[in-house]
Structure formats: C-alpha cells, structure tokens
Amino acid sequence: MSLVLVGLNHRTASVAVRERLSIAEAQVATALGEVRTLAGVDGAALLSTCNRVEVIVSANGEDVIEGVVGWLTGRSGADRTELEKHLYILRHEDVIKHMFRVASGLDSMVIGEPQIGGQVRAAFAAAQSNGTLDSLLQRLFEETMRVAKKVRSDTGIGEHAVSVPYAAVELARKIFGELRDLQALLLGAGEIGELTAEHLNGFGLKQIFVANRSHDRAKQLAERFNGEAIYFDAIEPYLATCHIVIASTAAPHYVIEPAHVERALAARKSRTLFLIDLSVPRNIDPAIARIEGAYLYNIDDLQQVADANRELRQQKAEQAEVIVSREVDSFRGRLIAQDAVPTILELQQRLEVIRAGELEKCLRRLGPITAEQREAVEMLTTQMVNKILHYPILRLKDSAGAPHERESLRQTIRKIFGLR
Amino acid sequence: MNPNATLYATLLLYGAGTLVALGSLFTRAKRMQQSGLVLMIGGWVTHTIWIGTICARTGHPPLTNLPEAASFVAWTVLAADMVLFFRYRVDAASFFVYPLVLMMLTVAAVVREPFAQMNPALRSNIFTTHVLLSTVGVAALLVGLAFTLLFFLQDRSLRSKQRGRLWEWIPNLEVCRTLSYRMLAVGFSIYTLGILAGILWSYRTTAELIDLRVKQVGAVVAWVLFAVLLQSYISGSVRVRRMVVISACAFVAIVVAMLGIHHV
Numbered sequence: 001m002s003l004v005l006v007g008l009n010h011r012t013a014s015v016a017v018r019e020r021l022s023i024a025e026a027q028v029a030t031a032l033g034e035v036r037t038l039a040g041v042d043g044a045a046l047l048s049t050c051n052r053v054e055v056i057v058s059a060n061g062e063d064v065i066e067g068v069v070g071w072l073t074g075r076s077g078a079d080r081t082e083l084e085k086h087l088y089i090l091r092h093e094d095v096i097k098h099m100f101r102v103a104s105g106l107d108s109m110v111i112g113e114p115q116i117g118g119q120v121r122a123a124f125a126a127a128q129s130n131g132t133l134d135s136l137l138q139r140l141f142e143e144t145m146r147v148a149k150k151v152r153s154d155t156g157i158g159e160h161a162v163s164v165p166y167a168a169v170e171l172a173r174k175i176f177g178e179l180r181d182l183q184a185l186l187l188g189a190g191e192i193g194e195l196t197a198e199h200l201n202g203f204g205l206k207q208i209f210v211a212n213r214s215h216d217r218a219k220q221l222a223e224r225f226n227g228e229a230i231y232f233d234a235i236e237p238y239l240a241t242c243h244i245v246i247a248s249t250a251a252p253h254y255v256i257e258p259a260h261v262e263r264a265l266a267a268r269k270s271r272t273l274f275l276i277d278l279s280v281p282r283n284i285d286p287a288i289a290r291i292e293g294a295y296l297y298n299i300d301d302l303q304q305v306a307d308a309n310r311e312l313r314q315q316k317a318e319q320a321e322v323i324v325s326r327e328v329d330s331f332r333g334r335l336i337a338q339d340a341v342p343t344i345l346e347l348q349q350r351l352e353v354i355r356a357g358e359l360e361k362c363l364r365r366l367g368p369i370t371a372e373q374r375e376a377v378e379m380l381t382t383q384m385v386n387k388i389l390h391y392p393i394l395r396l397k398d399s400a401g402a403p404h405e406r407e408s409l410r411q412t413i414r415k416i417f418g419l420r
Numbered sequence: 421m422n423p424n425a426t427l428y429a430t431l432l433l434y435g436a437g438t439l440v441a442l443g444s445l446f447t448r449a450k451r452m453q454q455s456g457l458v459l460m461i462g463g464w465v466t467h468t469i470w471i472g473t474i475c476a477r478t479g480h481p482p483l484t485n486l487p488e489a490a491s492f493v494a495w496t497v498l499a500a501d502m503v504l505f506f507r508y509r510v511d512a513a514s515f516f517v518y519p520l521v522l523m524m525l526t527v528a529a530v531v532r533e534p535f536a537q538m539n540p541a542l543r544s545n546i547f548t549t550h551v552l553l554s555t556v557g558v559a560a561l562l563v564g565l566a567f568t569l570l571f572f573l574q575d576r577s578l579r580s581k582q583r584g585r586l587w588e589w590i591p592n593l594e595v596c597r598t599l600s601y602r603m604l605a606v607g608f609s610i611y612t613l614g615i616l617a618g619i620l621w622s623y624r625t626t627a628e629l630i631d632l633r634v635k636q637v638g639a640v641v642a643w644v645l646f647a648v649l650l651q652s653y654i655s656g657s658v659r660v661r662r663m664v665v666i667s668a669c670a671f672v673a674i675v676v677a678m679l680g681i682h683h684v
Contacts, residue, residue, distance in 0.1 A: 153450075154449075154450060154451060155450075156450065156588070159588075171578070173592060174574075174578065174592050174593065175578065175592060175594070176592060176593070176594050177591070177592040177593075177594045177595055271656055271658060272593065272594075289579070292658070292659055292660065293658070295578050295579065297581070301581050304581065305581070308583065319449070
C-alpha cells in the first residue's frame, strides 16, 4: 500500500491559484466522493485551508498520481502544465512527514500557529463521515493528530504571540493571569488600539470603558465591546478602577501623567496597572514606568516582544523537527511491520504444516514412545522451525530500504517458501 | 540494613532531580523538567521512609537535633512545593526549592547524629507541639520566600522588558504574589504558635520565658522580619526591592536559628 499526496500551498502558489482550487465546506463531500472513485484509489482525504489545498490518497501503486493531478486540473480550470508548476507530489514516507509537520504548524506561514491543528482534525472528520478513509489513512490521521499534540505540548511552539495586539494580551495574562474579573479603559479609536481591546475582550474582560474626543464614536465602540462610553475629560476616576489602559489617540501630548497613575494606584486595593501606549506620538508619559505597580509598554516594546517570540518559535521549531523525524521513523517502522504480518503468518503456517506432517510420519516409523519422548521431539522440531524462520521474519519486519526493495524481498521470500 | 541507607538514597535522588531540573533551565525542555520532578518525588518517598524509621526507632517525631529538623523541614518544603506544582503548575519554583531541599538534606547527612532518644525529662506534649509547629511554620515560610523571589524576578522581567531564562517557567505575577502572601500568612501563624509553645515550655522547665542563645535570637529576628513582610502585603504597600532585601535577611535569620538547634 502506498500513500500519495498532491497539493499546493502558500509557498508554491499565489492566492490567485489557491483560490481556484479551494474547496468550500459544502463541496467537501462531493469532492471526496470524486477523488475516492478515481482509478486505483483505496482511501482519500482533502485538506483545504486558506494557505493550502492537498489531496491525500492511499493506493496500491503510484499510478493514481496521474488521476489526482487530472482531477485538480479539472477543478482549477487552468492549463495542466501551468498548474503542475505549483504542485508538489509526495510519496509514502514524505507524506507522513509532511502531514506531521503541517498539523504541528511547522509548514505554516506563521510557524506554530494553532488553527491548522483544528483544520487537519476537520479534514479527518469529513473524510471519516463520508466513508472515504481506509485503514491506512485512518491510522495516518490518528497518528498525525497525536504527533501534533505531542509537538505542541513538548515544545510549547504556539504559546507565544507574534503580533502586537496578541503580544499585549500575552503580557496582560503574564501580569494578571485570568482576565475575567478585570476592567479595561480604551482611550481613543485608533485601529490597533481597537484590535487590542477586541483581543483582550476575547478573554472575557468584565467591563471595557471607552473614551474618545468624539463621544459618539466612543458610544459606537463601546456598543461593539458591550462596554460603556465615558467622556474623555473624565477618565481619571476610571484609572482607579481599571486594570488595563490602552491608549491609542491622535493627541500630540501626554494624556496620562505620573500623578494620575500615582493617585489611581493609591486609591485602589489591587496595586497593579498595565498601560499599553499604542499612539505615536506617545500618549502616556514614559516616567510612569518607574512607578511601583505600573507596567508600561509602548508600540515599540510590543513589537520587540512579538519579534522575540517569532525567534523563539523558530528555535522551538528546531526541537519540533527532531520530534517529527523520530515519530516518522517510528510510525514508518510500525506500518512496515504491519504490512509484513500476512506474509509472516502464511510463512509460519506453511512451515508448521510441514513440521507436523513430517513429525507424524517419523513417529509412525518409530512405533510407541512415551509422552515425555514425544514432547521432547515436538520441542526439537518446533525450535528448528523457529530458528529457520528467525532471519526471514526479521528481514520482513526491517524498515530499512526503499519500499520497492522491501516489496521485492517479500516476493522473493514468498517464492522461496512456496507461498501463494 | 543500615537505617541511614534510605537517607543516602534520598540524597542521591534529590541530587539527580535538582541537576536534571536545573539542566532544563538551559535546554528549555519541559520533559527534562518533568524528569526532575519524578526523581524528586522518588526522593520524597524514600525521605518519608527515613523519617518513619526514625519515628519507629525513637518513639517521637524526628525533630530533636539539627539533622533531623533540617530533614523534616526539607520534607515539608518539598511536600508543599509539590502540592503547589500540581495545583498551579509553577515550574520555576523548583529551581529554588529543589536546591534548598538538597542543601538541607545534605546538612542532615553531613552532620549526622545517631538516632537519639529524647531526654525523658524533656518529653512533653508542649515540647512536641513547639518543635512540630516551628518546623512546619519554617517550611511554609521558606516556600513563601521562594514565591517572593519569583515575584521579584517576574516584576524585573516585565519592567526591563527583557525575558530571562525563567520567563516561561514563572507563572503570572498575580499567582506569585498570591502564593507568596498565602504561604507567608499560613507559615507566620503556625510559626508564631510554635514560638509561643516554646516560650511556655521554656517557662515550665527553666522558669524563664526565653533563653537568649543563637537559636532563640535567630528565631525572634526571623519572626520580626516575617511580620514586616506580611504587613507590607496586608497594607498593600508592596515595594518589590525592599521586600526582597527583607526576605533575604529573614532567610538568613531562619538558617541561623536552625543551625543553632542542638541536641535536646
């Protein structure tokens, strides 16, 4: 049995090509059915995301590649030669490695991004519910998801934010832990400030207060976050009750000064305040960073955090590649051993028939013998058979060498021992 | 079998666990950190057996001399650390707690005294209460100090915007602060009761409230410093640098008090 993967991704094809091949959720069942009925295909699955479209099939040989490429060409409506420039075709072990890397986020545009794990799981579920998986693909997907989980838990590759808004969320969580019982104050209606507030709100903030020079705009934003609009010149009392302050106004001066923060911290029980200044020019006086309990990050600081996280993910990707290689070897070995099982069983049965037959003949010639003597002769012949089979079985289970070499060895052993 | 065989086995497991856990600081491999934890748990089990052996042989808790007290504090500190680890997944605490535990058990092994029967004249419920509460209180206070240190390191990282090696291993600032406060509050209460029981016992046996020797002076100084530390938390006037200096002094005072423990 062979595994074949034909596909394209963000590195091999532009979005213009990818969108023509993209498979909408409603079309998945039909598409799976079409691939499954291609000549020679035993099992099929499709992985279609905004960054990749891949067809994964199991078959008895590699002849199916032609059919799969043809099917993709038909779908894209493009010239076949043109499409082939963007396609990659992977076979057996390369398919396993590719699937493990994709699900772990190692082949993603943003290394370690977590969404791809869910997309692979969805592709598996779709193929399973449409009945297009055979046992080989079933095992491949199960193993892929297990490896992806292991990679993420062992390396923590997806744990660090690589964008400015997420870096702010990550820092807020590093300071406060759970964000559920916290209140935030958003100053201004800058795009990045809005985005940061949205991400923070996604972690279940208790309340968001929005202040803007235009109160109407503040009301609009507050509605969006299910928060409360306040007047811009009345923010000081809110500094005393909020835990996170996001400043993103167009004001050319400092809106929050050290005295504001000192008064706010003195008036509250929790003595921690996280200030995020996303404005240029800055809206929060940098001297605030020296106040005990106040943590101030500006746009450059957050960008640095995001850059450092990107480097960290790169380092973790190296650890992840080692895990993936080890898991590919292990899975490959298990598949080969499983492939060899029918031949091994036939071989053992064949020799057992010979052993039992020859022993019976011999015992008839010998005449009556005691039970102990019979047991000794049985043991002797069984051990001889086991010794004869030892090396052939070992070779059949051996995962070294190319698939065609292993197939050739299997055929040779079958011929030598007269197996059908 | 040598009754101290389990002590040496414990020392070996703690040593290996500490080395492996510290190694994970450089490799940043979580699996290595977990292996360190497994070794430490193994060590804690043999440690428990050793403490049980002493109890069985002497008929009283293993707290009558320095090695026994150091060993019991180490045992309690590690137990508290493991409970907190499983509740809050505080990986970084191990970088401070494991070496501390190893150090205290090394003291127990190096300054080893034979399993000693307590002087029958000193046997009393008040004395047992005093030593038990004092050592459990000290253990909780030491764990509290470890979390104060973590709080300090995390605060520095956030303020300097530079991530140290411990960034990933230290939990959020709020957890560090809460655990530090809770452990100090619980430890301080138990420790205070222990000291009061000690004063009562001293009064009953010698008719004096306190005997001003190294152990007693160290204990009182530590008590005052921990009171100041706790007051900072309760009043909300947390000045991180000041807290770390007080914590360091309190740690030294506790060590002095422990080293002053003599055979009773």
